Amino acid sequence: MENITVKINGVELEVPKGTTVLEAAHKAGFEIPTLCYMKEINEIGACRICVTEVNEGRGFRLVAGCVYPCSNNMEILTSSPKVIESRKRTLELILSTHDRKCLSCVRSGNCELQKLAKDYGVEDATVYDGVNETYEIDNSAAHMYRDNNKCILCRRCVAVCSKTQGIGVIGANERGFKTYIGSAFDMGLGETSCVSCGQCIAVCPVGALSEKDYTKEVMAAIADPEKTVLVQTAPAVRAGLAECFGNPIGTNAEGKMVAALRRLGFDKVFDTDFAADLTIMEEANEFIERVQNGGKLPLITSCSPGWVKFCEHYFPDMTENLSSCKSPQQMFGATAKTYYAEKMGIDPKNIVMVSIMPCTAKKFEIGRDDQSAAGVPDVDYALTTRELGRMIEHAGILFNSLPEEKFDDPLGISTGAGVIFGATGGVMEAALRTAVHTLTGQTVTDLPEVRGTDGIKEATYKVGDLDVKVCVASGLANAREVLEKVQRGEADYQFIEIMACPGGCVNGGGQPQVPMGIRNFVDIRAERAKVLYNLDKSMPLRQSHDNPAIKKVYEEFFEKPGSHKAHEVLHTSYVKRKVNEI
Amino acid sequence: MNSAKSTVPFKGTPEQEKELLKVIEEKKNDKGALMPILQKAQEIYGYLPIEVQAIISDNTGIPLEKIYGVVTFYAQFSLYPKGEYTISVCLGTACYVKGSGDIYNKLQEKLGIGGGECTPDGKFSLDACRCIGACGLAPVLTVNEDVYGRLTVDDVDKIIAKYA
Numbered sequence: 001m002e003n004i005t006v007k008i009n010g011v012e013l014e015v016p017k018g019t020t021v022l023e024a025a026h027k028a029g030f031e032i033p034t035l036c037y038m039k040e041i042n043e044i045g046a047c048r049i050c051v052t053e054v055n056e057g058r059g060f061r062l063v064a065g066c067v068y069p070c071s072n073n074m075e076i077l078t079s080s081p082k083v084i085e086s087r088k089r090t091l092e093l094i095l096s097t098h099d100r101k102c103l104s105c106v107r108s109g110n111c112e113l114q115k116l117a118k119d120y121g122v123e124d125a126t127v128y129d130g131v132n133e134t135y136e137i138d139n140s141a142a143h144m145y146r147d148n149n150k151c152i153l154c155r156r157c158v159a160v161c162s163k164t165q166g167i168g169v170i171g172a173n174e175r176g177f178k179t180y181i182g183s184a185f186d187m188g189l190g191e192t193s194c195v196s197c198g199q200c201i202a203v204c205p206v207g208a209l210s211e212k213d214y215t216k217e218v219m220a221a222i223a224d225p226e227k228t229v230l231v232q233t234a235p236a237v238r239a240g241l242a243e244c245f246g247n248p249i250g251t252n253a254e255g256k257m258v259a260a261l262r263r264l265g266f267d268k269v270f271d272t273d274f275a276a277d278l279t280i281m282e283e284a285n286e287f288i289e290r291v292q293n294g295g296k297l298p299l300i301t302s303c304s305p306g307w308v309k310f311c312e313h314y315f316p317d318m319t320e321n322l323s324s325c326k327s328p329q330q331m332f333g334a335t336a337k338t339y340y341a342e343k344m345g346i347d348p349k350n351i352v353m354v355s356i357m358p359c360t361a362k363k364f365e366i367g368r369d370d371q372s373a374a375g376v377p378d379v380d381y382a383l384t385t386r387e388l389g390r391m392i393e394h395a396g397i398l399f400n401s402l403p404e405e406k407f408d409d410p411l412g413i414s415t416g417a418g419v420i421f422g423a424t425g426g427v428m429e430a431a432l433r434t435a436v437h438t439l440t441g442q443t444v445t446d447l448p449e450v451r452g453t454d455g456i457k458e459a460t461y462k463v464g465d466l467d468v469k470v471c472v473a474s475g476l477a478n479a480r481e482v483l484e485k486v487q488r489g490e491a492d493y494q495f496i497e498i499m500a501c502p503g504g505c506v507n508g509g510g511q512p513q514v515p516m517g518i519r520n521f522v523d524i525r526a527e528r529a530k531v532l533y534n535l536d537k538s539m540p541l542r543q544s545h546d547n548p549a550i551k552k553v554y555e556e557f558f559e560k561p562g563s564h565k566a567h568e569v570l571h572t573s574y575v576k577r578k579v580n581e582i
Numbered sequence: 583m584n585s586a587k588s589t590v591p592f593k594g595t596p597e598q599e600k601e602l603l604k605v606i607e608e609k610k611n612d613k614g615a616l617m618p619i620l621q622k623a624q625e626i627y628g629y630l631p632i633e634v635q636a637i638i639s640d641n642t643g644i645p646l647e648k649i650y651g652v653v654t655f656y657a658q659f660s661l662y663p664k665g666e667y668t669i670s671v672c673l674g675t676a677c678y679v680k681g682s683g684d685i686y687n688k689l690q691e692k693l694g695i696g697g698g699e700c701t702p703d704g705k706f707s708l709d710a711c712r713c714i715g716a717c718g719l720a721p722v723l724t725v726n727e728d729v730y731g732r733l734t735v736d737d738v739d740k741i742i743a744k745y746a
Contacts, residue, residue: 168645175655184650185632192647580636580646 004072009079021052021065021076026521030078033087033116035094035154035205037066039520042159047152048090049116053077062086088120096128098206099149105207106390112205112515113152135180140188143196143363144211148180151208156516157181157200164502166477167310169194193313193579195476197306197500198360198384198509203516211360211510214381215391221352221380222265229352230340231266232332232411233257235273236358236422236505237385239531243512244389245399250527252535255404260392261356262405271407272355273414275332276421276430278553279303280544282325282570283427284434285561287495291466296320298471298486298493301427303327305365306500306509308574310476315483316576321496324571326378328421329355329362330371332411333378334569339557340411341374348374354381356388358422358508361500373569384510413549416445416536423529424474424504425450425457428497432461432470434545440464445542451533453503453525456482458493470495475502503529590663590704592633598626599637606641616644616652620659629660662700665707667745671723674713681735682721686710688738689723705746 001016008028015024022032036047045064052065055075102108135148162168169192173182183192201209222229242251261269287299302308302323337348362382371378392399417433420426429447436444449459455478461468471493473479479498485491501508503525514524558566605622609615627634630653639646653659671686693706700707716722719731
């Protein structure tokens with residue numbers, strides 16, 4: 001590709017033609033602030049916070065650095081007085097319609113707008129105060145709320161919903177000063193075909209979008225002496241939690257997370273990875289049964305509740321393809337309130353099952369039908385990684401100085417196959433490890449074909465005399481592409497893994513928010529996934545069927561995968577929904 | 583935010599739906615098909631309620647919210663039908679300085695609807711309009727073809743009563 005030369009704040013630099021001013025500046029070591037810009041997803045140049053002075057031979061002028069392409073011999077000034085003045089003015093205007101309740105805002109401390117206001121010395125946020133619209137908070141969805149009084153109309157949530165996820169249940173309504181982000185006909189989000197993935201929350205720069213917080217309820221349960229409060233942690237939480245405490249992206253927080261949960265007062269600290277191993281036993285068995293008995297293929301994984309709801313709304317004809325396995329979160333709760341309750345002699349009604357998830361759709365999932373094996377909900381509270389971070393902070397636990405501790409037995413015992421569930425391709429890899437072993441007696445571990453952050457991955461594996469064609473998709477726009485291919489008869493996969501969030505749970509909607517200025521240049525999906533694959537590699541047992549606690553739970557309770565008892569406790573059913581319920 | 587979902591009961595006919603589906607079929611693969619489809623749909627039904635927008639969404643794959651966003655962006659589209667009696671209040675300069683804004687507000691309050699909307703019984707719809715060339719009579723409003731001038735807020739009740 002042709003290269004051109006630019007001069008940024010006096011630093012000369014060669015960049016490929018087509019490079020934007022923002023990218024060139026970043027390469028030269030200068031940060032240009034952004035609010036609306038998301039690489040490849042929301043390149044709309046709307047918020048004007050990225051304005052930068054450029055001279056293309058006709059004198060300096062302000063352009064939107066995030067989208068303006070460099071030209072040969074362009075001079076760029078990223079922080080001239082004119083630039084700073086313009087950005088400050090823009091901030092004052094944004095703040096004039098922003099509900100500035102920063103003191104108690106859930107995003108205080110990691111709000112992108114708050115940081116910019118400080119960086120640019122906005123001392124008086126009221127300069128342009130005037131008439132303002134006020135909005136009711138939308139609390140209709142199970143997993144989140146929208147407070148448009150704090151919305152700055154950057155449209156990142158809109159872009160991620162329609163482009164990354166291919167859903168588009170939110171968008172800009174009305175025009176001019178009356179513009180707001182909402183759903184069609186002002187329906188509450190809970191009335192739409194929103195799948196609860198929470199990617200909108202993960203990209204929101206301010207406190208307009210957040211999960212529904214249940215930390216107070218959980219702390220109250222812990223304080224109740226009548227209750228046995230159990231906690232389970234999803235694989236991806238350990239790959240994200242440390243970020244809440246200033247650690248770099250890609251820090252493994254497993255040991256400290258366990259220590260923190262114990263200090264918060266949970267009676268037992270268990271691991272969803274155990275249930276991931278259990279899921280594999282059931283799902284691998286279901287796969288083999290469907291292949292051998294002419295069952296519905298392709299089999300599609302059902303661990304991701306955002307994906308499951310997407311399937312119900314957008315591909316209702318394919319719900320029979322979904323594995324009937326509950327997700328690991330639900331399998332865990334169901335096992336805890338049946339097997340573990342029985343073993344320990346606890347009334348399941350007195351067990352409060354809390355899960356820590358990288359996910360917001362899990363909040364929706366716990367309220368679904370057919371998710372209460374013991375006659376009470378399998379899981380009582382599903383908290384996000386962010387909520388756990390806040391609980392630890394409120395409790396005054398010095399996370400970074402905690403010792404590394406181990407999960408409790410027996411529901412804290414897991415294998416490498418369980419831990420990789422948190423990354424795209426991980427469920428497929430774990431299932432294949434066990435399916436191959438069941439069918440051929442051979443042991444396979446690393447399957448690089450299904451790893452990595454590509455949105456769609458395909459592979460064919462020879463298992464005995466069987467050619468198993470698999471596909472792995474993450475991000476629901478990618479899932480749609482794969483399923484449409486299957487519907488058109490252009491793909492004959494036997495097994496498909498789908499995760500709603502791009503890159504899988506490590507990049508889930510409940511994970512710590514990373515400022516877009518970093519996300520645009522660092523692949524957080526890959527960095528966090530490394531934590532899980534490194535853990536897998538370091539574990540003595542890497543096959544779900546080798547997990548001694550799993551062997552025991554089958555011996556003592558479920559008999560064998562796919563048994564009547566297993567179906568009662570560990571499997572579920574789906575409903576067919578419409579896209580537009582009017 | 584008032585939910586725009588509940589309004590005058592939808593009275594679309596199978597013939598209208600057939601006509602709309604034909605338009606969608608013709609245009610749906612064109613780039614930028616949504617605007618012409620919406621314009622045709624409004625020609626067919628007179629307005630674009632949720633039932634009509636949902637037909638368009640279901641048959642084009644365009645999310646309902648995106649359609650609603652476009653409909654609420656452009657003044658040419660209406661979410662509400664025209665009533666049996668269309669009340670237009672002139673908000674042109676002369677009428678406005680003579681207090682037509684207050685009359686417009688009073689009508690909204692009295693009818694329980696906002697500008698551009700229609701009462702649930704389908705009787706009255708209310709619009710603001712630009713100068714109708716009767717500045718000498720300011721402030722002015724029209725009900726269908728009837729013109730009322732030199733109004734005060736107190737005249738509103740009488741005018742509505744005439745048509746109710």
